[in-house]
Amino acid sequence: MPGADDLRRLIHFSAHDGRIWLAGQRMLLIHAAALGALRRELIQTIGRDATRRLLLRAGYAAGLADAQLARQVRPKAPLFEVFAVGPQLHMLEGAVQVTPERFEYDADTGHYLGVYRWDHSWEVDAHVRDFGPQSEPVCWMLLGYASGYTSGFFGQPVYYKEVACAACGQGHCRIEGRPQHAWPDGELLAADYEADPMLLRLEDLQQQVETLRSTLNTPDDGSTLVGDSAAFQRALELLRKAAQTQVTVLLTGETGVGKERFARTLHAWSQRASGPFVAVNCAALPTDLIESELFGVERGAYTGAHTARPGRFERAHGGTLFLDEIGDMPLPAQAKLLRVLQEGEVERLGASHPKKVDVRLVAATNVDLEEAVAQGRFRRDLLYRLNVYPIRIPPLRERTEDIEPLARHLIRRFAAQHGKHMIGLSDRALDAMRSYTWPGNVRELENLIERGVILAASGTRIDLEHLFPGRPPEPEVVLGNDGRLAKHPGTDVGHVLDDMVRRGMSLAQLERGLLQEAVQRHAGNLTAAARALGMTRAQLRYRLAQPTQESAP
Secondary structure (H helix, E strand, O other): OOOOHHHHOOEEEEOOOOEEEEOOEEEOOOOHHHHHHHHHHHHHHHOHHHHHHHHHHHHHHHHHHHHHHHHHHOOOOOHHHHHOHHHHHHHHOOOOEEEEEEEEEEOOOOEEEEEEEEEOOHHHHHHHHHHOOOOOOOOHHHHHHHHHHHHHHHOOOEEEEEEEOHHHOOOOEEEEEEEHHHOOOHHHHHHOOOOOHHHHHHHHHHHHHHHHHHHOOOOOOOOOOOOOOHHHHHHHHHHHHHHOOOOOEEEEOOOOOOHHHHHHHHHHHOOOOOOOEEEEEHHHOOOOOHHHHHHOEOOOOOOOOOOOEOOHHHHOOOOEEEEEOHHHOOHHHHHHHHHHHHHOEEOOEOOOOOEEOOOEEEEEEOOOHHHHHHOOOOOHHHHHHHOOEEEEOOOHHHOHHHHHHHHHHHHHHHHHHHOOOOOEEOHHHHHHHHHOOOOOHHHHHHHHHHHHHHHOOOOOEEOHHHHOOOOOOOOOEEEOOOOOEEEOOOOOOHHHHHHHHHHOOOHHHHHHHHHHHHHHHOOOOHHHHHHHHOOOHHHHHHHHHOOOOOOOO
């Protein structure tokens, strides 16, 4: 099999917070004895066959996860070297030693045959320790991993049988894998990996419903307000109480928290739901046009007013008017707005008499209106009129427990919009999102998730570099070639320079030594050595052919 240096570099040990990462997925180092104890209790509680099927499915899920990683790690390598990622990861994870004996694959016909020898199976050790020698194979989780990995890698159901097992007295274990249709008992093999058919059906229906919700333009009934945090639920409860009244609502919160979404939900929950919902961004309207836009204009009111035109208040009659960024409204318009709120009537520019309007007003701002009043930019009497029922929408950094459900909801929406199938977020990406401060709040989260859906390959997880391109955090510790933990070069290169100075080495000598070490570790295989160094084989040959500094003229 090819060298595994590229895989070792994917294992990151974050010692300061007690976490281990494998290419963005959180991993665990646990005692084999603890896993063996769990296996023993399962057998004693639910029986051997039920335990076997449970562990097969658990292994299958792990294999599928690693299959998504394989083609990302070695995208341009020959097929077997790419496929070997799975067996090599299995060895790095301490599960079993894998020796390939036969590998056949035909993409045109879908033919696959894989035969592998297993030594030092942890499941054999655990099972024999608790139950003694066996008459049937016992490497259930390992077998499930092989089936899940190969099925995910080739995109078709592939199942393995353990044709020899060290627990049964053989010198080592051996597995043989074929596509389901190539096994005479393929349906029986597949049945071992199936959960309850009804549960699978329900899950499939749920996914279809979520996809339809993401693609249809559904009314704003509040179903898109996602969040279970205490702060978010408090704001939502205030919204529910206000919905059945006619009170003027003031929504406050930072930019991007979802004030318009709250306003639309309030309208949908109210008795005015059948009426119009009219939204106005006060900051986006020119100062000389805001009054005509809000209150309307009569023909001839000013140069260019060739026809009478109703304002937003009249358009919202019988419904809800949402005034966003009301803190940026000019003072003359504020005075007219106050009159409309007090009298319930609006007067168009150039009109001689007012007109009654039935409008529920919802205002929103991301500025401190008290401070704006103190600076003379906002009318105090208008603030008193608007601030009857304030609702503060918390920023995303105050509701970090809502980030994951929000992200899942957005992934479903954008995946349907862009025609992609996404598995979800990697553990590393989710961890970074939880620690991020989110200055742009939910709007920024939407933008990042959409970018992640676009950048990530279909059928994979969205990883850290898809959300925050160009600035993924460097890991603290990696697994070295000798099996020991070492600082990642990207986090501490000072020791490399110190070592060069101490040894009296030049940069050319260091480079030469690195090239020769890579070739030696890969037994003279220049292709594998070049891959480990992040260069092409031709580049490696060229550099090796250059004279050293000492022999150069």
